[in-house]
Amino acid sequence: MFDYQAPAELLKDRVILVTGANRGIGAALAKGCAALGAKVILQGRDAAALDAVCQDIQASGGRVEALVLDLEQADAAAYAVVAERLQRSHGRLDGLVHNAGLLGPRVPLEETSAAALAQVLQVNVQAGFALTQALLPLLRAADMASVIFTSSSVGRKGRASWGAYSVSKFATEGLMQVWAEELGEAGIRVNSVNPGGTRTAMRAAAYPEEDPARVPAPEAILPVYLYLLGPDSRGTTGQALNAQ
Numbered sequence: 001m002f003d004y005q006a007p008a009e010l011l012k013d014r015v016i017l018v019t020g021a022n023r024g025i026g027a028a029l030a031k032g033c034a035a036l037g038a039k040v041i042l043q044g045r046d047a048a049a050l051d052a053v054c055q056d057i058q059a060s061g062g063r064v065e066a067l068v069l070d071l072e073q074a075d076a077a078a079y080a081v082v083a084e085r086l087q088r089s090h091g092r093l094d095g096l097v098h099n100a101g102l103l104g105p106r107v108p109l110e111e112t113s114a115a116a117l118a119q120v121l122q123v124n125v126q127a128g129f130a131l132t133q134a135l136l137p138l139l140r141a142a143d144m145a146s147v148i149f150t151s152s153s154v155g156r157k158g159r160a161s162w163g164a165y166s167v168s169k170f171a172t173e174g175l176m177q178v179w180a181e182e183l184g185e186a187g188i189r190v191n192s193v194n195p196g197g198t199r200t201a202m203r204a205a206a207y208p209e210e211d212p213a214r215v216p217a218p219e220a221i222l223p224v225y226l227y228l229l230g231p232d233s234r235g236t237t238g239q240a241l242n243a244q
């Protein structure tokens with residue numbers, strides 16, 4: 001596991017947006033950030049599931065708000081509305097974690113339809129590009145903002161039958177590297193994290209034969225994310241890190 005012990009109040013008053021925060025790694029990360037003092041914005045398309053996570057966080061004394069948005073349907077106008085809302089309510093964004101992801105069909109490329117590839121690229125790549133672009137003024141307004149893209153082992157080495165997902169995660173790494181170079185002067189750090197095998201619905205769908213008890217829970221893989229979101233990673237940008 002990435003070796004980092006987050007100090008209490010590491011993220012005190014930092015405004016952090018986590019996509020795909022209604023379940024899995026995103027929900028665990030949102031709770032982890034709130035517990036360290038952040039004001040967390042939880043994005044998802046399932047309003048009821050988002051609300052349940054928000055209530056959990058509030059019950060523990062955390063500060064949280066929900067942002068309902070379907071990343072498959074969102075267009076430039078929808079992202080502009082998000083940016084306006086956050087500008088009004090917070091005036092800046094200290095952390096942006098692109099966590100939402102779609103596995104897509106686990107079949108060889110020969111059997112992958114163009115529509116399936118487009119859908120996976122839309123959620124895993126296009127949304128991360130468009131949301132980052134729309135939120136740039138808020139990221140610039142923060143002191144040392146941190147953007148995290150979510151990669152995968154198959155985003156660093158291609159693997160048969162991981163088709164669209166693998167291609168999307170390679171594109172994610174490219175997006176991260178280009179943003180990192182372009183935003184360095186603005187003091188915005190951009191990195192990627194490969195969570196590694198983690199006990200979520202996506203993992204279970206990809207490895208149906210696996211005993212979930214043998215895979216780390218989402219709560220266990222948070223240290224690298226917390227490190228990147230806090231000031232201890234000052235100067236770290238353009239890096240592809242591993243949670244495990």
Ligand code: NAP
Nearest residue numbers: 020024025070071072099100101150197198200201202203
């Ligand atoms: P998960 O439990 O399947 O959660 C995926 C999240 O993405 C859900 O919140 C889901 O929302 C959201 N999402 C998917 N399509 C969306 C859309 N169109 N609009 C808005 N939200 C959408 O997966 P996870 O394992 O936590 O994965 C989190 C990230 O880690 C992903 O980027 C994944 O590729 C990466 N990852 C995971 C593993 C692993 O072993 N778990 C390994 C490597 C990388 P809904 O509930 O509405 O579908």
